[in-house]
Amino acid sequence: MTTKAAPQHQHASLFPIQGNELIIGGIKISQLAQRIGQTPFYAYDRELLNQRMTDLRHAMPPDLKIHYAIKANPMPALVQHMASLVDGFDLASAKEMQTALNTPMSAQHISLAGPGKRPEELSQAIAAGITLHVESAHELETIAQISQTTGLQTSIAIRINPAFELKASGMKMGGGPKQFGIDEEQTPDILKRIKELELNFVGFHIYSGSQNLKADSIIDAQQKSLALADQLSKYCPSPIKKLNIGGGYGIPYFPGEAPLNIQQIGAALDTEMAHFKKNHPDTEIIIELGRYLVGEAGLYICQVIDKKISRGQTYLVVNGGLHHHLAASGNFGQVIRKNYPVAIANKMQCAEMETVNIVGPLCTPLDILGDKMHLPKAEIGDFVAVYQSGAYGYSASPHQFLSQPDCVEALI
């Protein structure tokens, strides 16, 4: 089944091509694979990370602080690079804290959130002097006890589970009953307790969702977050120093999805922030982004190791799969499986096309990287590139599953 060339996909333009080859950080795919010494691997492009932050800063209000949520991609070299670009880091565990503290980022600009923080984690965070986002009444008491025993204090912010939700989100994390944060209705009582315990209150964290491509929904959530913080300020023991209004900025993965309009979001936020600052002139306003900052700068690269036909359908069997890239296989929170954008990375301008299924080596029918994709005709040894792989890739995948060889990560 062969037809004439069709455009590969909408994201191909982020990574240049030279002849038939995809270029990553100025290096041809074949040469990069040789340099790395194996496939599969993840490659993250430093220049694309820089470009993304430059564009974002340009669109956002100048006094807005932009944090990187390390869980999107905790590769130490990448986090080190991000330290030079962003204003702070948001963490989800003590291990991420060690990665963050190995960079030049000051502890003052690092915060830890997440339900179920273990007492050891809390005590490490307090000793480090990073901001703790408290998610329950019990956690608050544990923090107070640790502070009393050790004589060390750190900054405390309350993570609020807002009554509103981020509409049209890939993953909702606010509105209704949730394991995250403290319900907004319970917040006045918690603030009273913070005062009694004489803890160092600094502000609020309001995170309402992830992977959103609708500027209107994000603008709505940001506006509601600022309004909620303003309402709650009358219960606060001291002025709000830090207000993290979340993020949820998405990237396009699938056909028909368009990039987020950050100009529109930035303009709306500028107005809302000016309004908020009338009553709260000294509040630092923060957004925290993971996927948006790093997702489009990464590729997952594997190689075709077999090609076969089963009852009329062509299968490319590759040496990588869901054990390295769960999200691309469609098993990381997708309801209906869709193909991530994929290219045959050494046949970028090849005219002869065919429809193929791209599958990994695992003994499970879930190990799919491409379902009936129209791609240049590939042979054994060719490189398969999965785009939009810089976030929730390697660290969000079950590496041990079926005991296959591991993959490597490189920042180029």
Ligand SMILES: *Cc1c(COP(=O)(O)O)cnc(C)c1O
């Ligand atoms: C996961 C998470 C993020 C990052 O989400 P992205 O969709 O990658 O931007 C930020 N903040 C909190 C609290 C999170 O749980």
